Amino acid sequence: MSGQVWVSLISLGxxxxxxxxxxxxxxxxxxxxxxxxxxxxxxxxSEARRTERLALLERFIEVAAEAERSAFSRPSExxxxxxxxxxxxxxxxxxxxAERLIRVQFPRPVHDAARAYFLDLNRTVWxxxxxxxxxxxxxxxxxxxxxxxxxAVMG
Numbered sequence: 001m002s003g004q005v006w007v008s009l010i011s012l013g014x015x016x017x018x019x020x021x022x023x024x025x026x027x028x029x030x031x032x033x034x035x036x037x038x039x040x041x042x043x044x045x046s047e048a049r050r051t052e053r054l055a056l057l058e059r060f061i062e063v064a065a066e067a068e069r070s071a072f073s074r075p076s077e078x079x080x081x082x083x084x085x086x087x088x089x090x091x092x093x094x095x096x097x098a099e100r101l102i103r104v105q106f107p108r109p110v111h112d113a114a115r116a117y118f119l120d121l122n123r124t125v126w127x128x129x130x131x132x133x134x135x136x137x138x139x140x141x142x143x144x145x146x147x148x149x150x151x152a153v154m155g
Contacts, residue, residue, distance in 0.1 A: 050154070053105055057150050060098040060114065064121060064143075066091045071124040071135045088125055095121065110153050113146035 070088040078085050099118045103111040120142050124135055 053154065056098070056101055056105055057154070060095070060102055061147075063091060063095045063098050064117065067095050067121045067125055068135070068139060071121065071139075074125065074128055076128075092122065092125060106150070107153060110146070110149045113142065113149040117142040117146045 067088075070084070070091055073084065074088075075082070075084055095118060099111075099114050102114040106114075117139070120139050124138060129135060129138055
């Protein structure tokens with residue numbers, strides 16, 4: 001009878017060991033699956049943020065180009081009822097909003113560069129430049145600084 005008890009105990013021990021090992025494997029597999037899902041979600045979120053940032057950069061650059069065209073076509077004399085003023089005011093308002101969104105979505109160095117470029121554009125559009133100064137040359141440094149800062153962040 002003692003032989004049957006030993007066989008039963010060994011069999012019971014094997015079942016317990018097998019159950020424990022099965023539990024550990026399932027637990028480890030579940031943790032691995034959860035980590036993989038978290039990583040997938042993090043990657044999806046990162047890609048969504050990158051897409052949002054890229055769209056915002058495109059919007060800012062597009063509106064800044066419109067503002068530059070307004071600066072180039074700035075008449076020496078204008079009134080608040082002129083077509084140039086009405087169009088330019090709309091462009092500058094959109095640029096102001098895009099610049100603020102850059103602040104929300106990007107690190108400070110990118111916003112600082114966008115802000116400097118915006119202020120140069122704003123001054124050039126509304127106040128003009130002294131005789132002999134080129135709009136393109138005046139805006140070039142801050143435009144390039146902004147683009148370089150944006151490229152560095154976007155990778």
